[in-house]
């Protein structure tokens with residue numbers, strides 16, 4: 221959730237650290253800070269609020285340093301304040317932390333009883349105080365890091381710098397952390413995400429849990445060493461070239477990353493189809509041919525869970541296979557019935573969502589193979605899965621997920637078709653091409669959705685409804701709107717409205733009704749029920765359907781023709797635009813909505 225960047229090398233570390241933090245700010249924006257080694261002192265500069273506050277301070281101070289660490293925070297332990305902002309430091313070490321130290325309370329009590337003092341309310345400072353205590357006893361940095369790390373429970377990543385050297389140290393347990401190297405410029409980096417290092421570090425190392433990495437830059441080279449916690453040399457890491465390009469880090473002509481990412485979907489759908497039907501992805505898909513597990517356990521969170529609902533429909537309706545779906549934070553604690561012969565399917569954009577990873581571990585412990593639908597290659601989910609179905613969405617920076625949903629659901633569809641052995645049926649390619657084309661059309665005409673937004677953006681609340689394959693889209697449409705427009709929105713199965721939520725309907729409530737060609741008459745009856753109670757009606761319905769249009773206060777016509785399987789993905793894009801335009805009219809921070817963070821790496 222928090223963003224971490226560290227640098228050591230011949231240049232001023234402030235530039236790459238602040239650039240890296242800017243790229244990672246979408247992961248957490250409660251406060252930001254850096255610690256720089258200047259004239260053999262560790263100097264901390266930090267500030268509550270968004271990164272811009274820190275940038276202003278840095279602009280005034282103009283610091284220069286060859287070694288530093290930086291952090292953007294999404295608060296967990298300890299409120300949002302400058303004191304609780306990272307880095308935490310003293311005259312020996314400075315640390316940044318992502319994750320949660322579960323036994324922080326007990327450790328803090330113990331350390332305080334020994335007379336040791338704390339400056340913040342964070343769990344992170346417990347690591348700093350422990351580390352310093354062990355260092356005072358041994359004078360050895362690596363040994364102290366290892367001892368302090370082993371004393372902690374919970375999932376965390378730490379980056380440490382010290383007054384005594386220009387080295388960068390890091391260690392992690394079930395939290396993302398990568399080390400970067402640029403041998404030609406003699407620079408070493410650390411980050412919670414390779415994205416922060418695009419354009420800086422062409423080579424990326426992925427250390428495994430419990431591996432301490434020590435990076436140092438000499439006059440002739442960069443030395444990156446890995447140690448086990450007993451301080452023997454470790455080989456438990458992977459290396460990879462950083463394949464992302466700098467383009468991915470900018471908004472281009474768009475006002476927001478979210479808008480850019482909505483627009484990218486048409487081309488990404490084509491790209492994914494080519495990958496899975498014709499190119500490299502074909503092999504992994506074909507391994508599913510005639511695959512008939514006893515059942516599928518789908519788990520995910522948020523938008524990825526909604527994509528899972530769409531995929532469950534494919535598996536059940538098209539493949540006639542048993543598929544259950546759970547919210548990951550529920551599945552992990554419900555003592556699920558897991559039988560041999562079943563498969564776990566974990567859906568995640570980041571591949572780092574703590575609850576989803578815990579479900580994967582649970583399945584593994586019970587001998588159930590793990591398949592993933594994931595965006596970030598090399599993420600923890602990716603590394604721990606038996607089979608990975610990549611969605612190739614590129615970096616998703618808007619905190620509200622858009623393109624990942626479309627590509628997760630589409631990947632699930634390709635998996636379903638691969639099991640049927642119908643990947644070569646021409647109608648598959650035609651339908652996917654049509655989806656891409658229709659999304660393109662929506663992008664070209666999105667101003668009409670702006671007009672709809674203008675009619676309703678001041679209203680009190682929104683109920684999204686849909687039946688069957690559109691029910692997950694009602695849920696996702698509502699989630700998108702509440703996340704970015706800060707307005708109450710709920711998704712309901714249209715037929716369920718009269719069992720309770722209809723009590724909310726009055727002239728200030730909007731019903732956004734998805735009326736697809738399936739169950740059309742029944743869904744219209746549900747709309748009539750809302751209209752009779754003076755609710756405001758927006759219908760997303762078929763083109764050229766005067767009767768339905770007449771019911772609506774605003775009509776969003778969509779061409780469902782030719783999309784018997786993929787129309788939910790198409791409808792969803794229209795709702796993404798609607799949420800975007802409502803949020804713009806409300807003037808919210810669309811790419812970084814309040815209280816949220818991308819990639820929820822805490823429970």
Ligand code: F6R
Nearest residue numbers: 522523524568569570573620621
């Ligand atoms: C909503 C959103 C979140 C994520 C959820 C899972 O717009 O972005 O609900 O979908 O936190 O994240 P991943 O897919 O990274 O596991």
